[in-house]
Amino acid sequence: MTRLTIALVIGLVLGLTAGLLYAWVISPVQYTDINPSGLNAAQREEYLMLIASGYAADGNIARAKQRLAALGDPDVARTVTALAQRAAAEGRSPETVSALSALALALGVGPGPVPTAVEIITPTGAELPTLELPTPTAAITLFAPTPTGTSVYEYELASAQKICDPQLPGPMIQAQVQTADGKPIPGVEVVIAWDGGRDHFFTGFKPELGLGYGDFAMTPETTYSVSLAAAKKRAEGLFAEPCDAGNGKTFLGAWLVVFRRLP
Amino acid sequence: MSRNFLRALALGGIIGLGLGLYYGWVVSPPERVSSGPTALRQDYKDDYVLMIAEAYSVDDDLAQAKSRLAALGLKDPGPPVAALAERLINAGQDNADIRRLAALAAALGHTTPAIAPYLP
Known part of the structure; x- marks a missing residue:
């Protein structure tokens, strides 16, 4: 390599470094007259929340869609859903969470897949799924829950069914929260309580299982209750019951609890 | 240091500066962290x-x-x-x-x- 080539390469490297330093640090591009798609990530979320609040105020989905289109998001329904879940998890105001959830529903978030193909155990002779008793002597009892928060909507306990699915990773409580016409609702807080303990989760954190879905791993020989902050009733007396695996062995089953939003 | 060496260094610097500015402003501008x-x-x-x-x-x-x-x-x-x-x-x-x-x-x-x- 000749000395001239070496000088050229050194000059190139120095010039390139100086150019990048100037363009990225000293005088970066200034954006003006942008549309909402050019907002930074945090401001895009704020914009989405404002669109949801606007929809909550005027109920005009055409206007909401027009505003959302300006964000240039190819899957805006999922983005809104994810934001609703995060807003709920972060403890944002019930108005904000409800507005985002309502917008996600209005955008046509379809029902998620049923968690898995399950064997639903129902009492012999029953035409419709009914509450399965944990033991012959115990019963799922329905109580008016102690109010734990505020919500724009009220919910009812639609069903609580024991499911025997060997594909499930273990005994668990699966919760589904739906609208009156069966559409999943993300971002709803589900409260699990047991003797000496209490936990909660939000629906929609496993979108592959449905936007209104959430689950909780059960500990054997522990009895649980499941409720929503705004539900009129809760399911009680749920515990991991043995299921017949078909080869003389048993495994611990799960519970599917469905809450439905009142119209 | 010969005059030709300095000329080559300056030429490389100018080309590099142009490429750096083009890349930094056009091809890959910084993330819009300030675009509120x-x-x-x-x-x-x-x-x-x-x-x-x-x-x-x-x-x-x-x-x-x-x-x-x-x-x-x-x-x-x-x-x-x-x-x-x-x-x-x-x-x-x-x-x-x-x-x-x-x-x-x-x-x-x-x-x-x-x-x-x-x-x-």
Whole structure:
């Protein structure tokens, strides 16, 4: 390599470094007259929340869609859903969470897949799924829950069914929260309580299982209750019951609890 | 150091500088970390203000509305909110939107004769 080539390469490297330093640090591009798609990530979320609040105020989905289109998001329904879940998890105001959830529903978030193909155990002779008793002597009892928060909507306990699915990773409580016409609702807080303990989760954190879905791993020989902050009733007396695996062995089953939003 | 060496160094520097600027400004500009609502086009800014008024009508949270208006660079937001309401009045826009803007302007301590009829 000749000395001239070496000088050229050194000059190139120095010039390139100086150019990048100037363009990225000293005088970066200034954006003006942008549309909402050019907002930074945090401001895009704020914009989405404002669109949801606007929809909550005027109920005009055409206007909401027009505003959302300006964000240039190819899957805006999922983005809104994810934001609703995060807003709920972060403890944002019930108005904000409800507005985002309502917008996600209005955008046509379809029902998620049923968690898995399950064997639903129902009492012999029953035409419709009914509450399965944990033991012959115990019963799922329905109580008016102690109010734990505020919500724009009220919910009812639609069903609580024991499911025997060997594909499930273990005994668990699966919760589904739906609208009156069966559409999943993300971002709803589900409260699990047991003797000496209490936990909660939000629906929609496993979108592959449905936007209104959430689950909780059960500990054997522990009895649980499941409720929503705004539900009129809760399911009680749920515990991991043995299921017949078909080869003389048993495994611990799960519970599917469905809450439905009142119209 | 020969004159040709210096010429080659300068030539390389100029080419490198040009390439660096082109890459940094055009090909891969920095992430838009500073692109907040103040950079929005005026019609989007107007809609942003309207959405803030809509949100205020739902949550009645004036502190949050002020914070959002401040993000638009509006230090004294009452007059511009009222001005937007008046523009919507003059353009014959939706009365519900005008009422929400008028309510927000009033909550911010600013009313005008034009928007007064839209206040509760």
